[in-house]
Amino acid sequence: MSLYRIEIESRKDLADLVRVTGADERSFYFFERKRRMLAFFIPEVDFRAANALKQELLSRGGDAIVHRGAIAGSVPTSSVVILGTLKTLEDLSIKLRSMPYWGLDVIKGQLLLALSSLGVKRWNLKVPGRDDLELGGHTKVMGAINITTDSFYPGSRVKGTDGCVEAALRMHKEGADIIDIGAESTRPGSSPLGQEEEARRLVPAIEAVRRELPHVLISADTFRSETARAALDSGADIINDISGGAFDGGMFPLLAKIGNPIVIMHARDVPEGMHHPVTYGDIIGEIITFFSWRMDEAEKAGLSRDQVILDPGMGFSKNAAQNLQILKGVVSFTTLGRPLLVGHSRKSTIGKVLGLEDPADRLAGTLALSAYCTMKEIALLRVHDVGENRRAVRMIEALREEGI
Numbered sequence: 001m002s003l004y005r006i007e008i009e010s011r012k013d014l015a016d017l018v019r020v021t022g023a024d025e026r027s028f029y030f031f032e033r034k035r036r037m038l039a040f041f042i043p044e045v046d047f048r049a050a051n052a053l054k055q056e057l058l059s060r061g062g063d064a065i066v067h068r069g070a071i072a073g074s075v076p077t078s079s080v081v082i083l084g085t086l087k088t089l090e091d092l093s094i095k096l097r098s099m100p101y102w103g104l105d106v107i108k109g110q111l112l113l114a115l116s117s118l119g120v121k122r123w124n125l126k127v128p129g130r131d132d133l134e135l136g137g138h139t140k141v142m143g144a145i146n147i148t149t150d151s152f153y154p155g156s157r158v159k160g161t162d163g164c165v166e167a168a169l170r171m172h173k174e175g176a177d178i179i180d181i182g183a184e185s186t187r188p189g190s191s192p193l194g195q196e197e198e199a200r201r202l203v204p205a206i207e208a209v210r211r212e213l214p215h216v217l218i219s220a221d222t223f224r225s226e227t228a229r230a231a232l233d234s235g236a237d238i239i240n241d242i243s244g245g246a247f248d249g250g251m252f253p254l255l256a257k258i259g260n261p262i263v264i265m266h267a268r269d270v271p272e273g274m275h276h277p278v279t280y281g282d283i284i285g286e287i288i289t290f291f292s293w294r295m296d297e298a299e300k301a302g303l304s305r306d307q308v309i310l311d312p313g314m315g316f317s318k319n320a321a322q323n324l325q326i327l328k329g330v331v332s333f334t335t336l337g338r339p340l341l342v343g344h345s346r347k348s349t350i351g352k353v354l355g356l357e358d359p360a361d362r363l364a365g366t367l368a369l370s371a372y373c374t375m376k377e378i379a380l381l382r383v384h385d386v387g388e389n390r391r392a393v394r395m396i397e398a399l400r401e402e403g404i
Contacts, residue, residue, distance in 0.1 A: 002043065002110070002285045002288045002289045002292065003040055003041070003042045003107060003110035003111060003114055003335070004040065004041055004114065004284060004285060004288050004332045004333075004335040005038070005039070005040050005041075005114055005117075005118075005331060005332055005334065005335045006039050006040065006041045006081070006329065006331075006332055007039070007329075007331050008035040008036075008039050011032065013035075014028065014031055014032060014035050015028060017041075017065055017081050018031070018065060020079065021065050021066060021067055021078065021079045021080065021081060022067035022068055022069070022075070022078065022079075023065045023066060023067060023068055024068040027065075030063070031063060031065055031083070034062070034063050034083045035083070037062065037083045037084055037085060037088075038083070038084060038085065038086060038089060038118075039081055039082070039083050040081070040082050040089075040111065040114055040335075041079065041080075041081055041284075041285070041332075042079065042080045042081075042082065042107060042110075043079045043281075043282050043285050044077045044078070044079055045077060045078065045079070045080055045102075045103055045107065046076070046077060046102040046103050047067070047069075047070040047073055047075055047076060047077060047078050048073075048102045049080075049102035049103050049104050049107065050064070050066040050067070050070045050077075050078040050080050051066070051070055051071060052099065052102065052104060053066075053080055053082060053092075053104075053107070054066055054070075054080075056092055056095055056096075057082060057083065057084055057088065057092060060084065060088045060091055060092065061084070061085070061088055062082065062083050062084030062085070062088040062089070062092070063082075063083045063084075064080050064081065064082050064083065065080065065081040065083070066078045066079075066080050067079070082111075086115065086118070089111065089115060090115060092111070093108050093111050093112050093115070096108035096111070113335075113337070114335045116337065117334060117335055117336065117337035120334075120337045121136045121137065121377070122134065122135070122136035122137055123135045123136055123306075123338070123339045123379070125261040125306065125307055125309070126259060126261070126306075126307065127217070127237045127238070127260065127261065128237075128258065128259045128260060130217070130237060133217060133237075133238075133261060135309070135339040135379040135380060136339060136377075136379055138393075138397060139373065139374045139377070139378055139379065139380070139381060139393045139396075139397070140177035140178065140379065140380045140381070141175065141176055141177055141178075141380075141381055141383060141386055141389055141390050141393065142176065142177065142178040142179075142180050142219065142341070142380055142381065142382040142383070143167075143168075143171035143174075143176035143178070143179050143180065143383065143384075143386040144180050144182070144221075144343075144345065144382055144383065144384050145158055145164055145167045145168060145171070145179065145180065145181050145182070145205075146158065146182050146183075146185065147160070147163075147164055147181065147182070147183045147201045147202065147205050148182070148183065148184065148185045148201075160205075161204045161205050161208045162208075164181060164205040164208065164209060165205075165208045165209055165212050168181075168209045168212070168213060168216070169212060169213070170386075171386045172213055172216055174386040174387035174390060175386060175387065175390040176216075176386045176390075177217065177380075178216075178217045178218070178219050178238065178380070179209060179213070179216055179217070179218050179219065180218075180219040180220075180221055180240055180382060181202065181205055181206060181209065181218065181219070181220060181221065181236075182202070182220075182221030182222070182240075183198045183199075183201035183202040183205070183221075183222075184198050184221075184222070195224050195226050195227055198222065198224065198227050199226070199227045199230045199231075202220060202222065202227060202230070202231055203230050203231065203234045204234075206218055206220060206231055206234040206235050206236050207234045207235060209235070210234070210235030217237045217238065218235060218236045218237050218238070219236065219237065219238040219239070219240045219263070220232070220236040220238070220239055220240065221240045221242070222239065222240075222241065223241045223242050223243040223247045223248060223251070224247075224248050224251075225248045225249075225250030225251045225253075225254050226250070228241075228251060228254060228255075229254055229258075232258055232260055236260075237260060237261075238260060238261045238262070238263065238309075239251070239255060239260060239261075239262045239263070240262075240263040240265070240311075241262055241263060241264065241265065242265045242267055242313070242316065243265070243267060244264040244265055244266060244267070244290065244291075244294040245262065245264060245294055245297065245298060246294065252297060252298045252300075252301035252302075252303050253301045253302065253303075255298075255303050255307070256298075256301050256302030256303040257302070259307075260307070261307045261308070261309060262298075262303070262307060262308060262309070263308075263309045263310075263311050263341055264291065264294050264295070264298075264308055264309070264310055264311065265310075265311035265312075265313045265316065265341075265343075266287045266290050266291065266311070266312050266313040266316070266317075267313045267316035267317050268316075268317035269317070276317070277319060278317045278318065278322075280322065283318070283322055283325055283326065284325070284326070284329045284332045284333075287312050287313075287326070287333070288332065288333065288335065288336065291310050291333070291336055291338075292336065295308055295336070295338075305338065308338050309338065309339050309340070309341050309379070309380065310333060310336065310338050310339070310340055310341070311340070311341040311342070311343060311382075312326045312330070312333055312340075312342070313343075314326060314327070314342065314343055314344050314347060314349065315343075315347045315348065315349065320348065320349040320352040320353070323347070323349040324349065324353075327342075327344070327369065327372070327373075330342065330373065330376055330378065331376055339379035339380065340378050340379055340380070341378075341379065341380040341381070341382060342369075342373050342378050342380075342381055342382070343381075343382035343383075344366060344369045344370070344373075344381075344383075345366050345381075345382065345383040345384045345385070345389075346359040346360075346362040346363070346365075346366050346384055347359075347362075350362040350365035350366060350369070351365075353365065363385060363388060366383065366384075366385065366389070367388060367389060367392045370383065370389045370392045370393060371392050371393075371395070371396045374392070374393045374396040374397060374400075375396055375400065381393070
């Protein structure tokens with residue numbers, strides 16, 4: 001079970017929640033008056049817990065959307081949407097302390113964690129030998145460079161060390177906050193590299209970029225701990241792991257020892273099966289469960305969750321419809337209290353929506369999603385076109401809060 005925050009932005013969103021929970025559709029208009037309240041989704045709880053949550057919230061001016069059969073006990077479980085003000089939900093969590101049954105004690109703990117994350121908008125991640133990486137407040141841009149011959153977007157490919165340096169210098173000039181360098185394509189159908197070949201491509205490129213840009217933050221895109229070790233020794237600052245540390249058990253202990261931050265991305269079956277179709281019941285909840293698991297494993301290895309950035313993995317083990325679900329519900333991932341990275345640049349979902357087969361034609365769609373993510377206060381965007389995305393971010397931030 002994973003309790004997480006949701007946003008009910010429209011009547012359609014509310015109608016979808018009434019349908020998903022199995023609530024009586026005639027109750028829609030009662031919930032309509034409360035849909036602007038804070039909302040959290042709890043999948044499949046004991047029907048008695050669902051009833052208790054509804055009654056406790058109604059007595060405090062909130063409400064809960066539950067299955068129509070929960071009251072009579074004709075269903076064993078019900079997903080629940082709880083609605084209330086911050087004070088209402090804090091009072092609910094206090095009351096739940098005296099109700100350690102039907103799973104309500106677990107819900108209490110998850111609700112307290114979710115409420116505490118509401119005020120977390122800024123993060124400082126420790127980077128050995130450098131100033132802290134400050135995230136939040138402004139959406140930062142990570143420029144993606146691929147030292148490969150088969151990355152899905154040809155415009156991101158560079159040839160060797162010289163090409164990587166040239167691209168990094170351009171991105172830095174255009175305003176990249178982080179340069180992300182990868183040596184192995186993760187597009188569908190790509191051929192996996194061995195560890196030695198990956199390091200042979202990646203290490204000289206990182207060393208060369210570090211010489212030219214001594215103060216820029218460099219991220220190494222790898223899921224292999226030995227490559228990560230070599231990359232960090234060569235001047236990288238962050239590890240961007242598409243497996244979330246699940247592929248190589250040495251990754252978390254390495255970073256715990258050295259002290260560098262990690263991007264934990266969600267994907268299934270890295271590396272061979274990460275582009276295979278996957279069926280999800282509750283895709284948001286399942287990704288949050290994955291993130292919780294990986295952060296728990298990181299802490300067991302000695303790596304603080306304060307050093308973690310989360311990436312829901314758009315395009316990895318997900319189809320276009322699932323990717324749109326993730327983007328629409330991206331705020332749900334903030335329930336875990338960690339900064340988010342979204343990597344949407346020129347991906348196939350944009351092509352599916354806009355009817356654009358060639359990634360070279362997907363810049364406008366990329367900028368639209370960058371603007372959307374900026375409105376949602378996402379901490380970090382991984383993109384191919386730094387200058388254009390930087391301007392889109394700046395424009396939205398001016399509208400949102402800063403002015404000219």
